[in-house]
Amino acid sequence: MIDKLYNNNNLPKEELGQLIKDNLKGIDPKLLKLARKTRENYYGNKVFFRGLIEISNHCKNNCLYCGIRGANLKIDRYRLNKENILACCRKGYDMGFRTFVLQGGEDGYYSDDRVADIIDSIKNEYPDCALTLSLGEKPYKTYKKYYQAGADRYLLRHESATDSHYERLHPKGMEFNSRKQCLYDLKEIGFQVGAGFMVGSPYQTIDNLVNDLLFLKELEPHMVGIGPFIPHKDTRFAAKEAGGLEDTIVMIALTRLLLPKSLLPATTALATIDSMGREKALNAGANVVMPNLSPGEVREYYSLYDNKRSTGDESANHIEDIRCRIKEAGYTPDFSRGDYHNFNIKGGVR
Ligand code: SAH
Numbered sequence: 001m002i003d004k005l006y007n008n009n010n011l012p013k014e015e016l017g018q019l020i021k022d023n024l025k026g027i028d029p030k031l032l033k034l035a036r037k038t039r040e041n042y043y044g045n046k047v048f049f050r051g052l053i054e055i056s057n058h059c060k061n062n063c064l065y066c067g068i069r070g071a072n073l074k075i076d077r078y079r080l081n082k083e084n085i086l087a088c089c090r091k092g093y094d095m096g097f098r099t100f101v102l103q104g105g106e107d108g109y110y111s112d113d114r115v116a117d118i119i120d121s122i123k124n125e126y127p128d129c130a131l132t133l134s135l136g137e138k139p140y141k142t143y144k145k146y147y148q149a150g151a152d153r154y155l156l157r158h159e160s161a162t163d164s165h166y167e168r169l170h171p172k173g174m175e176f177n178s179r180k181q182c183l184y185d186l187k188e189i190g191f192q193v194g195a196g197f198m199v200g201s202p203y204q205t206i207d208n209l210v211n212d213l214l215f216l217k218e219l220e221p222h223m224v225g226i227g228p229f230i231p232h233k234d235t236r237f238a239a240k241e242a243g244g245l246e247d248t249i250v251m252i253a254l255t256r257l258l259l260p261k262s263l264l265p266a267t268t269a270l271a272t273i274d275s276m277g278r279e280k281a282l283n284a285g286a287n288v289v290m291p292n293l294s295p296g297e298v299r300e301y302y303s304l305y306d307n308k309r310s311t312g313d314e315s316a317n318h319i320e321d322i323r324c325r326i327k328e329a330g331y332t333p334d335f336s337r338g339d340y341h342n343f344n345i346k347g348g349v350r
Pocket of ligand 1: 066135136227
């Protein structure tokens with residue numbers, strides 16, 4: 001079945017389910033080997049660097065798993081203004097980064113005009129850099145405005161492609177269908193789009209994981225973020241078990257085989273549950289790392305889950321250490337924009 005998946009970059013639903021089930025019991029080394037080979041076909045052994053700037057932990061939503069949910073009154077809230085964000089970019093640019101990712105909760109402070117102005121300023125100062133946004137669900141016209149202001153990419157994990165499971169992870173009023181619509185809107189507008197999901201989130205079944213992979217195959221996103229669920233003490237899921245390292249690795253490898261040209265990050269959540277998590281993800285077909293460029297004094301407040309790593313190796317302040325570890329693992333750190341394979345960038349490098 002693995003060979004068939006490798007050759008066709010697809011598999012019928014039942015076989016995909018069986019493959020997941022088998023590998024969750026113990027990973028077949030062949031799965032990892034073919035996932036690596038697939039990545040090498042398109043990207044060689046490059047690992048792309050993105051500088052992550054967590055712009056705000058204010059959020060109007062209440063995703064049940066997330067530590068920065070609006071209803072959590074126990075965390076201190078912060079947001080970065082344009083000058084703060086530009087300062088992070090400046091620091092990142094000097095370190096060599098040529099992609100910046102602005103991520104945050106759904107924070108009303110960032111009106112469409114304000115975000116467009118931030119995008120415009122970054123693009124003016126750094127026309128050779130790619131700009132990625134991850135600011136949640138927005139109407140079509142807002143995404144369009146972001147794109148027209150110069151944003152290149154958008155990350156919006158689909159979280160779960162099974163309606164009933166999605167609804168158990170989110171409050172009433174949040175639906176998979178809306179999330180899905182956003183992802184299709186983003187694609188239509190012309191963004192390089194990232195979807196993704198947590199592994200081991202509460203109530204998740206193998207069927208749910210099959211649906212996640214089939215949805216990814218249907219959407220064909222350019223990027224896919226996959227990390228383990230990790231409980232946060234101030235959420236309803238505080239006592240739930242975290243997702244497993246090996247389970248996450250299996251899902252990354254399968255995603256690589258289904259979407260051979262995708263850009264797959266070795267996520268911070270994975271590095272949080274295992275000190276070698278990043279290397280293990282790279283050995284399963286991942287090819288992106290996203291060190292944290294947020295100002296040191298706010299980092300601890302972007303607490304999506306407990307013990308989230310934002311210092312040491314996850315911090316851009318230790319860029320040399322990260323570079324070294326990646327080289328030692330047998331990969332080539334790459335600081336270029338790192339666009340999707342053969343992606344036609346509108347108007348060249350904007
Ligand atoms: N507001 C943005 C960014 C959300 S935070 C948006 O809606 O896209 C980025 C990602 O962190 C989420 O998509 C979610 O998959 C992940 N995340 C949130 N809480 C988590 C937890 N407890 N464990 C692991 N990952 C989590």
